[in-house]
Amino acid sequence: MLVTEPKPLDEVLQATEGDGTLFLLGCGGCPVGAETGGEGKLAALKASFEEKGKRVSGVMLVDFLCNKALVGSRFQAPGRAEQVKRAERVVVVSCGVGVQAAAAMVKKPVAPALNTISVNATQGLWPSSERCSLCGDCLLAYTGGICPINTCSKSLVNGTCGGTNDGKCEVSPEKDCGWYLIYKRLEDLGRLEDLRRLNEPRDHAKMDIPDAMRHGIYWALEAARKEES
């Protein structure tokens, strides 16, 4: 699940300055889990805009905006296309993926109502306490299954550092030291030898794979989707 936060209303108003009529598009997926979107939030946003003297031509909640075909088909529903036509801009209550998907499916300027924030990682499809930082170079086999990229403030691959403070991180007394957690887990598993491993510096190229390295079937399917859209 991608985590979002509401943009300050001032920022959204600044982006929609000069737009008399808006269409509100919401995502029914991650923003509902993050408590930043869904029916109630869309209604509240509509009220805020109307309070500021703007007109809202329509409000539409789609299950997952990241499914462009779904967004496109929902825009074709009776009455919808006409509502969008009347608006000068579409305000999108979703993560950055959804905003881009909407922009690709409708010929109108857009404005995001949310900021997609990095909690240094993403949870699964469901809100979860385990997070993945999408590093492309997974070393969980050597850290007792605890990820140092997102549990360590510095994302060190060889920890602890000198800032480990009684199991907490120098950055905040409330934040656990990721490598201390790893040390305790490895100790518990009888695998302290893993702590002695000299882990190589990360290959950051794996976070954003260049075309020449996109070998898996996934990439072939993405190319197919690109062509079709």
Place this chain on the structure above:
Amino acid sequence: MSRLKEELESGAFVFTGEIGPPKGTNLDPVIHEAEASLKNRVAAVNVTDIQTAVMRASSLVGCIRLKEAGIEPVLQMVCRDRNRLALQSDLLSASILGIENVLAITGDHILMGDHRQAMPVYDLDAVGLLKAMSLLESGTDMGVDMKGNANKLDGVPAFFKGCVVTPCAEAVEPQVIKLAKKVEAGAQFCQTQAVYDPKAFEAFMKLVQREGIEIPILLGIVMLKNAGMAKYMNNFVPGVQVPKSLSKRLKACDKKDRAKVSAQICGELIRETKDMCQGAHLMTLGWDRHVPAILEAAGF
């Protein structure tokens, strides 16, 4: 050959000092202070690298000026601000300027400093940086050419590679394991975080010996300016514990005597630990003029 290395190899108890570059271009005062208080009193002087993530002039420029003043420098290098390209480049630059002693440090987090919106880099950590130094010394670097072959350096550097450790951390075992990793990565000497408890240091050194770590270790001494500073260190500086007895002594004395008492405390710590280690790293934090008093109190 590094003069610091020579002195450590001689078996003498070695002292090192430390200075911090200015937030600005006014480098002269700190160099003059080093000339007045540290030159010919300590074997080498560390120059800090954007310490505590507070922007300052570079460690490299400080080291160049120390060298010009006839003082052996130790270049501190943190991994927080520069990626592996910049770090290797700066290592080559240091070598070209005749600087050999390099202390590899992971570095305090951005959020501890005064530029909290900056991007933390940490492309390498201290272990990776030590390995990078060793790699450069072997005639290559971390990259590969267009054919995937190792690069060849045009002129090969030589370093005396240092690292740090926190002997009085609550969890000592991972510290010692990490130190072992740093030695495996190429560390040739170690300067520790501040120690105020000789017993805790003794326990740490026992683990170090059991681990088979043989590099020279210089005990970190941070001069306490007052009881308030001691309290701050206890509360906010990871792995540093100032015993109540020391805070009491600082509180009890007159303000004008504080520096003397503080130097006395440092001297006592050195006396009690000098048989356990190979030297002491004096972090006097602008109170460098008291270094002679510390050395005297330590019996040197």
